[in-house]
Amino acid sequence: MWIIAPLVCGLIFGAGLLISGMVQPTKVLAFLDIFGAWDPSLAVVMVAALAVAVPGFILANRRSQPWLAPQYFWPGKAAIDLPLVTGAALFGIGWGLVGLCPGPALESLATLSPGVIVFVVAMAAGMVLHDGWQQSRLLAERDGRLARATDG
Amino acid sequence: MANFTPVSAAIGGALIGLSAVLLMLSTGRIAGVSGIFSGLLNLRSEDKGWRGAFIAGLILAPVIAGWIGYGMAQPKLPSNWAVIVAAGLLVGFGSRLGGGCTSGHGICGLGRLSPRSITATIVFMVTAVITVAVTHHVLGG
Numbered sequence: 001m002w003i004i005a006p007l008v009c010g011l012i013f014g015a016g017l018l019i020s021g022m023v024q025p026t027k028v029l030a031f032l033d034i035f036g037a038w039d040p041s042l043a044v045v046m047v048a049a050l051a052v053a054v055p056g057f058i059l060a061n062r063r064s065q066p067w068l069a070p071q072y073f074w075p076g077k078a079a080i081d082l083p084l085v086t087g088a089a090l091f092g093i094g095w096g097l098v099g100l101c102p103g104p105a106l107e108s109l110a111t112l113s114p115g116v117i118v119f120v121v122a123m124a125a126g127m128v129l130h131d132g133w134q135q136s137r138l139l140a141e142r143d144g145r146l147a148r149a150t151d152g
Numbered sequence: 153m154a155n156f157t158p159v160s161a162a163i164g165g166a167l168i169g170l171s172a173v174l175l176m177l178s179t180g181r182i183a184g185v186s187g188i189f190s191g192l193l194n195l196r197s198e199d200k201g202w203r204g205a206f207i208a209g210l211i212l213a214p215v216i217a218g219w220i221g222y223g224m225a226q227p228k229l230p231s232n233w234a235v236i237v238a239a240g241l242l243v244g245f246g247s248r249l250g251g252g253c254t255s256g257h258g259i260c261g262l263g264r265l266s267p268r269s270i271t272a273t274i275v276f277m278v279t280a281v282i283t284v285a286v287t288h289h290v291l292g293g
Contacts, residue, residue: 005178006202010209011216013171013183013255018217018224020164021157025227030155032277032284037154041161046258048165049172053263056173066180073180075251077266084268085275087250088257092276094242096283098229101254102247103185105240106207108227110214115229119240126244127190134248 002068014107020045023107025099032096172260175206184256185210186247250276 014023021027022045030039066072095101100108100119108116172183179202181188188203214224229236247253250272252261257276261269 002179003201003205006175006181006205007209009171009175009178009183010206010211011213012167012174012209013185013206014210014213015217016164016167016169016171018164018214018222019167020161022164023214023224023227025229027155029284029288032280033288034281035285035289039155039157041155041157044158044161045165045168046262048162049169049259050263052166052169053172053259054265056169057176057260057263060173060176063177066176067178069178069180071180072176073182074264075182075256075261075266075268077261077264077268080268080271083249084251084272087246087248088272088275089246089250089279090242091246091250091253092279093283094239094244094246095254095276096280097235097239097242097287100227100229100239101185101243102189103210103253103255104227105243106185106189107210107214108224110211111224111226113226113229115233115236116227118233119229119236119243122237122240123244124189124193126241126246127186127248128193128244129241130245130248131190131194 005068013103016045016049017104017107023104025104027099028095028101028104029099032099168255168259169263172255172263176260182256182260184252184260186244186253187251187256190244190248246276 017023020041022042027039028042030037031042098119102123105116105120105123109120175181175183181202188206191197191203192200192207217224252269252272257269257272262273
């Protein structure tokens with residue numbers, strides 16, 4: 001029955017995007033359009049989310065184990081590198097082009113909008129492309145090391 | 153600021169924060185939608201259960217809202233298919249390369265005061281604002 005927890009979390013997340021209006025690309029683009037009729041709503045969404053998330057994560061950090069899993073998966077925090085900055089820059093361009101990011105895009109599949117379906121397929125292709133490229137780079141690196149190792 | 157909706161934004165934002173905290177407290181995972189979704193696309197990954205459940209909940213939310221009379225309007229997207237495809241590819245590739253999107257970096261990472269996520273959030277906000285400025289005001293789209 002542990003699967004109920006992530007399902008409910010997805011429902012709450014989706015409700016938050018719906019109520020805040022952030023599931024609508026026009027609402028997101030109105031926030032990003034600082035030179036037009038600016039709508040600061042997205043900033044309020046982030047501040048409110050952080051007001052809950054900051055104390056919540058501190059609480060989780062104090063506990064040794066999640067309720068339903070053997071351990072926490074906390075991503076690393078410190079390393080600021082070129083992939084992080086390049087990836088975020090590319091992501092921002094795509095986000096600014098249509099006003100959809102992964103959460104609202106997947107949620108909008110419920111409307112069966114052809115544009116959303118095309119966007120999600122392209123997004124999935126971009127992810128698969130990245131992971132394949134990363135994989136081939138790792139393999140090339142390993143082969144390179146092996147080749148050098150046999151040189152001596 | 154004609155369309156500013158601070159009350160619904162605050163309620164919705166608090167729910168998004170609550171979802172992120174509950175996912176961490178229950179399953180020990182970060183509520184980063186790009187990471188959750190990309191894990192579903194990886195044929196070798198074995199932890200598809202919680203990922204599929206979270207995405208299913210996300211898609212079910214507007215369906216349930218529709219049953220109680222708050223149906224979701226079809227999102228307004230550009231009429232040019234090439235723009236939609238390019239944007240999808242950039243969002244997919246960029247979120248994986250940068251290790252997160254608006255939820256993973258923008259909400260969860262900022263919520264943990266992660267320098268990585270603070271950097272990523274500033275960078276994608278800046279490039280998104282520039283993109284909108286160019287497409288709406290320079291190109292006049």
